[in-house]
Amino acid sequence: METRTNRQQKALETKNKLIDAALRTFSRKGFKESTTKDIAKEAGVTDGLIYHYFQSKEDLLWAIFDKYTLLHSLEETVSRLDSNQPLEHNLTIYFQSLFRSLDESQDLIVMCFGEAQRNDDIRRKIQEIIGRGAELLVTFLEPKVRIGRRELSIAVRNLQTAMVFHFLTVDRFMEGGKARQEYIEISVRQLLKIIAE
Amino acid sequence: METRTNRQQKALETKNKLIDAALRTFSRKGFKESTTKDIAKEAGVTDGLIYHYFQSKEDLLWAIFDKYTLLHSLEETVSRLDSNQPLEHNLTIYFQSLFRSLDESQDLIVMCFGEAQRNDDIRRKIQEIIGRGAELLVTFLEPKVRIGRRELSIAVRNLQTAMVFHFLTVDRFMEGGKARQEYIEISVRQLLKIIAE
Amino acid sequence: METRTNRQQKALETKNKLIDAALRTFSRKGFKESTTKDIAKEAGVTDGLIYHYFQSKEDLLWAIFDKYTLLHSLEETVSRLDSNQPLEHNLTIYFQSLFRSLDESQDLIVMCFGEAQRNDDIRRKIQEIIGRGAELLVTFLEPKVRIGRRELSIAVRNLQTAMVFHFLTVDRFMEGGKARQEYIEISVRQLLKIIAE
Amino acid sequence: METRTNRQQKALETKNKLIDAALRTFSRKGFKESTTKDIAKEAGVTDGLIYHYFQSKEDLLWAIFDKYTLLHSLEETVSRLDSNQPLEHNLTIYFQSLFRSLDESQDLIVMCFGEAQRNDDIRRKIQEIIGRGAELLVTFLEPKVRIGRRELSIAVRNLQTAMVFHFLTVDRFMEGGKARQEYIEISVRQLLKIIAE
DNA sequence: GATGAATGAGGCTTCATTCAT
DNA sequence: GATGAATGAAGCCTCATTCAT
Known part of the structure; x- marks a missing residue:
């Protein structure tokens, strides 16, 4: 049970790391100019993992809005x-x-x-x-x-x-x-x- | 001589057509999202011609600023x-x-x-x-x-x-x-x- | 002992479920087009489990032939x-x-x-x-x-x-x-x- | 005029080379297993050129049928x-x-x-x-x-x-x-x- | 035994750029 | 000057496979 929770916890952290990395990358270079490789590198994971958590690069954009409520x-x-x-x-x-x-x-x-x-x-x-x-x-x-x-x-x-x-x-x-x-x-x-x- | 001048005139027009087409395209889709093909098509010329007048796609961007003084x-x-x-x-x-x-x-x-x-x-x-x-x-x-x-x-x-x-x-x-x-x-x-x- | 046997029994069933799922998936979509995810889903198990029972996706193919004798x-x-x-x-x-x-x-x-x-x-x-x-x-x-x-x-x-x-x-x-x-x-x-x- | 015709002729040949190369590659390895790189290599051109003549790999498949009437x-x-x-x-x-x-x-x-x-x-x-x-x-x-x-x-x-x-x-x-x-x-x-x- | 997070190679496609004609 | 065929690097995404838990 504990184990399970820990793993899920870690996965959630990874997902959040990706969202935050995407936000930083997008804000620095813009959406189109940010490559999935950039984002993965910024998050400290490999390319493909993005697609374990998100459907597409654009999906990552909406995930940012879901996570952050402005002001x-x-x-x-x-x-x-x-x-x-x-x-x-x-x-x-x-x-x-x-x-x-x-x-x-x-x-x-x-x-x-x-x-x-x-x-x-x-x-x-x-x-x-x-x-x-x-x-x-x-x-x-x-x-x-x-x-x-x-x-x-x-x-x-x-x-x-x-x-x-x-x-x-x-x-x-x-x-x-x-x-x-x-x-x-x-x-x-x-x-x-x-x-x- | 006359012919030469005409040709130069025509060339200048083409160059201007390209700058204007680039401006329209950039403003509509953004710089990165605008392809040279898009711009050439908007200007009514073929792909490669851009590189006869400009060094690169970015060069076209600066040409826009050279041509237009804001306000x-x-x-x-x-x-x-x-x-x-x-x-x-x-x-x-x-x-x-x-x-x-x-x-x-x-x-x-x-x-x-x-x-x-x-x-x-x-x-x-x-x-x-x-x-x-x-x-x-x-x-x-x-x-x-x-x-x-x-x-x-x-x-x-x-x-x-x-x-x-x-x-x-x-x-x-x-x-x-x-x-x-x-x-x-x-x-x-x-x-x-x-x-x- | 009993438990062990039950476990072995269960494992065998899982293996068979995977073989059958692979057969259905391969016949529907072809070998290359069938992903291991497809097969696992069809079998009702998770991704990685395939590799507990089989060496590779191709191994699953041969397992199908081992299990089924045609006609x-x-x-x-x-x-x-x-x-x-x-x-x-x-x-x-x-x-x-x-x-x-x-x-x-x-x-x-x-x-x-x-x-x-x-x-x-x-x-x-x-x-x-x-x-x-x-x-x-x-x-x-x-x-x-x-x-x-x-x-x-x-x-x-x-x-x-x-x-x-x-x-x-x-x-x-x-x-x-x-x-x-x-x-x-x-x-x-x-x-x-x-x-x- | 001659020049023009020659270039167009050459382009047509290249397109045909691509169709034939695709046919050979598809028939040898199947559609999915044939990579665009395979096909380009078989045709003796580079990867990207395929997309100068065809919309997609699948488009190449239909081009084969357009070219060849069976029996x-x-x-x-x-x-x-x-x-x-x-x-x-x-x-x-x-x-x-x-x-x-x-x-x-x-x-x-x-x-x-x-x-x-x-x-x-x-x-x-x-x-x-x-x-x-x-x-x-x-x-x-x-x-x-x-x-x-x-x-x-x-x-x-x-x-x-x-x-x-x-x-x-x-x-x-x-x-x-x-x-x-x-x-x-x-x-x-x-x-x-x-x-x- | 079972899970699913993580990896990384490789595929399709796009596109700026070059160049022969 | 103008064309468009050709190149090749790079991007997004898929997926077989591994492995810690």
Whole structure:
């Protein structure tokens, strides 16, 4: 019994190693440019084993999405925002959390951006990344601001998009969090100007 | 002599046909997924001819950049902004021009976003897309607003990034310009709240 | 001790299950096209077990021949023919028995025909199918007919070949035995015309 | 113009070389066991070229059937039979022609027998081989014999089947035509006993 | 005895690139 | 300049076989 469990455990680990290796490889080189040999090597196993666990290279891609839920900590963050605190404080917390989520899902998001152009399923994933967080925040902000939901939605969505893009092209290549913190503070203050009465 | 010139003319046309065909193909399917056969077919020539004009498939990629300067009409637009007009008017004109530039360079931009992940030169191209326009506008706006250049730069850059992304993921899939116009108007008004005294 | 015997019994059953599964699979898909996974699945065991009982996939093929002797009931049939009965009666009994033998060995024969081209050992098996029965019958008939053994042998062999082929390409795809019976009757009468004085 | 024709000519030859090489390889080793490398090597070209001319390995199989019509000389032979000559003479001529046709199509027929089990299209081809010739001969014989068409058809079909099988398993492995000639003579005489009044 | 994870050679196919015509 | 036949490396995937448990 113990033995059985151990073997299954090991197999599960191998499968996960493959998924993670695939994610790293895909995010570094893109899906098409990543060879199954690359992935196997990155996972420390042989070529053929991929096909013991997955039907195809593409199957490995979907396995990545099954395993990783994007920005899953964001909902939690929003649920813990304190309405008694000033807006500026809450927004800062939210966007800091967004950046931390981006840090965590970095590989996945980079890969998604690379593949979105060619793959509609992935394009939808990206829209989800931007959209989900935005909706959460909009719902939280709506009763607290004067502007209509449509305007609010555009303001939040625009800023969030810009932030994800900023993360992808600037932030993730920089050391230290000071620049990030400054960027967040300025952005939050600008958002406040838009939405505050 | 005349014949020679004609031939050269024809050759130039063929070369251009190949560059344009490559751009369309790359933007539709991505660089790796586009085969030289695809490109030749799209250009209406035979396989091997590509290698008469270009050293390699990658060479074709760089030829695209040599031929097309991104957003080249944007500078002209900024230079024609009228300082006597209200800011809202000028900003609207600017962003309308930005969207028209995106329309024109659609294939190129889509391709750049698709390939940026794998290719640092292309990544730089994208930063250029976002950055150049932003700098022009910042320079125009700076003497007219109260906030510092740093804040102004972030505001403009954030909005411009969001707009390019909006174009890529939403706008270009929609018919009719009403939604676009509304999106621009709202965004301009929000920018004004940030930068106006 | 008992347990041991039970285990041996169980092992033998598993081995037989594998042989039969292999036969079915080979006859359905051919040797090369049948994977060890196919066979294991058909036998209801796991992949690796095949190699506990057999050295290789090809070894399984030979095990099939070791287990099944083709047309083994034919000798018995011939030994029970009654010389006092008319030839027509005896021939009919013989060929009916041949078809029943073919029914029984259907999978094996189909497989042999499929693999004969690539494998000399199997080719010999087929010759045996046709030849053995023919010799038995020729020996039984020889003293009862006028024509020489050479002619008799050709006549019997030709008909038997035709019958095996008829079975493979026509008979085995048909429901009901009426057509078969008619085919046998006509063929027997024609054989009689050849061999009868 | 000349040049063009020469190149096209050469290309056609290469394509034919590939078809013939495939036929030889398939008939020797079977379809599945023949690798594209085998075929290319047999044709004296490189691997990839196969896919310049054919869509797939299977496509090559159908190209073989497009190129070669089985037993096409048989119809001609039947049309030239002389009703004024004795039956024995005509039958001998017919079956000699059959064997010559088998000689010519040897590779193709061997391949067909090898693949028939797995491939319905090929199974049909084989039935055609046996059936076509038989029908031609039956139509020629019908007005000249006493027995009904059903009996006649079975007699002819049985013999022809036996002959094709004899060719495949015995005749083609033997040197010299004497044994063949004797086999034909005996078989013809036996057929005459069946169908002659 | 039985399992199924792991290996690695090899097959079919694609495709950038070369080159004779 | 233009063609397209030819090359050969490399990719995805299959599968017989081994082996630790």
